[in-house]
């Protein structure tokens with residue numbers, strides 16, 4: 100059985116100009132990610148994990164190289180097309196949740212859908228489905244400050260999946276969570292790959308978190324290392 | 327496309343500590359703006375309400391105001407029996423020779439004295455001005471030292487209550503009634519018998535003549551006839567035109583409204599800008615998150631513009647509410663031609679309040695333009711990294 104690649108990266112390089120010196124965050128990286136994979140991205144701090152994730156998710160641009168997601172070279176999309184593309188194709192989970200404090204759980208999850216053509220009723224259905232999936236339907240009218248950290252991150256996961264994107268990226272999503280909440284969040288991400296066919300790319304420091312993944316790759320000084 | 331309005335609304339409310347001062351500042355600006363305009367409206371309304379399109383006012387050529395005009399008794403005799411003048415059911419020509427005088431009277435609030443107009447009128451003069459109605463007490467008896475004052479004026483001058491006394495030099499006039507002039511210029515006057523006024527104030531002549539021509543043709547004929555007669559040196563014009571020229575007194579107030587409005591709104595724009603910059607600065611990560619979710623730069627600009635407009639509109643609503651209780655409140659201002667105090671009513675009308683609200687929204691949008699652009703220019707990555 101051949102599984103199509105959802106992400107194809109070729110000769111990807113990213114350098115930052117910091118005053119006089121050039122910092123190479125990613126050095127000539129090539130990588131294929133199959134649809135349905137739960138890929139964990141590990142490596143020491145500063146090794147370029149976030150940079151790689153950001154480029155795949157279309158929030159940052161490489162200095163050179165190619166990054167195709169579902170056949171589309173995201174490095175060539177203009178800014179507004181890229182914004183639309185992100186909205187439709189990528190779910191983003193942050194380390195610090197990044198929920199909008201003045202909006203309820205429901206309203207936070209609904210945010211990406213407001214950019215779509217869905218009707219109010221369709222939006223409500225999708226938001227409720229997403230919240231149900233993370234087990235927080237009964238908390239939908241709570242503000243982020245009325246939720247625990249673990250619940251906030253689950254709301255953020257619901258927000259990431261509400262548009263039904265093929266790809267979910269998470270940058271140290273459990274960095275601010277206790278171990279029980281960590282297990283819960285990772286379990287949800289894992290079930291998304293297993294039952295919903297999503298592809299998850301997750302940056303983590305934690306080997307126990309990495310154990311949830313189907314494959315793990317390591318970055319060091321901007322380069323992929325084999326183990 | 328855009329973020330929901332509740333998002334902006336809640337952000338304004340959540341940040342109430344930093345927004346309150348700005349909201350109140352804008353409220354003050356809007357209140358001042360609305361009130362000054364309301365006053366200008368009142369002045370215009372008073373003049374507009376005053377004239378009767380059928381009446382003609384005759385004053386001396388070159389006189390700006392009735393109080394500075396002299397019309398002799400001879401003039402009056404000449405004009406009185408002209409064919410153009412309408413007659414009442416008793417066959418009397420509808421014409422009134424009147425004396426307009428300025429006396430000084432103490433203000434009720436103790437801030438010294440101010441000039442006020444006394445008009446000596448005749449029964450015909452009262453027929454010519456049906457909008458003036460007795461509301462309290464009785465009319466003056468001809469030949470007696472009695473005066474009926476405008477109720478609005480009575481509220482502003484000491485001794486103008488019924489039973490009170492208006493003093494002028496040695497002379498004393500008993501106040502026997504109050505009239506209401508329906509917001510017209512006569513609401514700034516006190517009326518007494520014309521002949522009695524001439525005798526008390528020792529005037530040989532009159533100030534003006536008010537008359538009613540038989541019809542429109544008669545009116546035009548009369549005006550040209552009087553204009554042509556160089557001997558008389560009189561100016562005849564429709565009463566409406568005369569009073570609409572007096573509306574010029576609203577111009578300084580409008581200029582003041584413009585200047586004050588401009589100066590204060592510049593301040594308010596900067597206050598709004600300050601608040602919005604602070605709001606953007608404390609929400610850079612939020613902006614980054616929205617961008618990651620797919621919101622465009624344009625959506626971010628719009629979002630902060632709307633938020634600024636909303637903030638300012640709150641101030642606008644408060645400002646209108648502050649101004650509203652003064653609706654109908656009468657105040658005096660110096661008439662620049664007679665130097666007499668004229669009474670005006672603030673007229674806070676719905677359209678003025680809408681103008682005030684629109685004004686506040688403009689302030690809000692102007693103030694949030696630069697902060698909104700700053701928010702939209704933030705690169706997504708930078709926004710995500712700032713904690």
Ligand SMILES: Nc1ncnc2c1ncn2[C@@H]1O[C@H](COP(=O)(O)OP(=O)(O)O)[C@@H](O)[C@H]1O
Nearest residue numbers: 115117122124143144145146147148149150151
């Ligand atoms: N905006 C930036 N400007 C300059 N250097 C940066 C910037 N972002 C990241 N870097 C550098 O790129 C390298 C990789 O960063 P990052 O991808 O955040 O690493 P990781 O997520 O693995 O900790 C680091 O050396 C970091 O200092």
Ligand SMILES: [Mg+2]
Nearest residue numbers: 148149150270
């Ligand atoms: Mg990182």
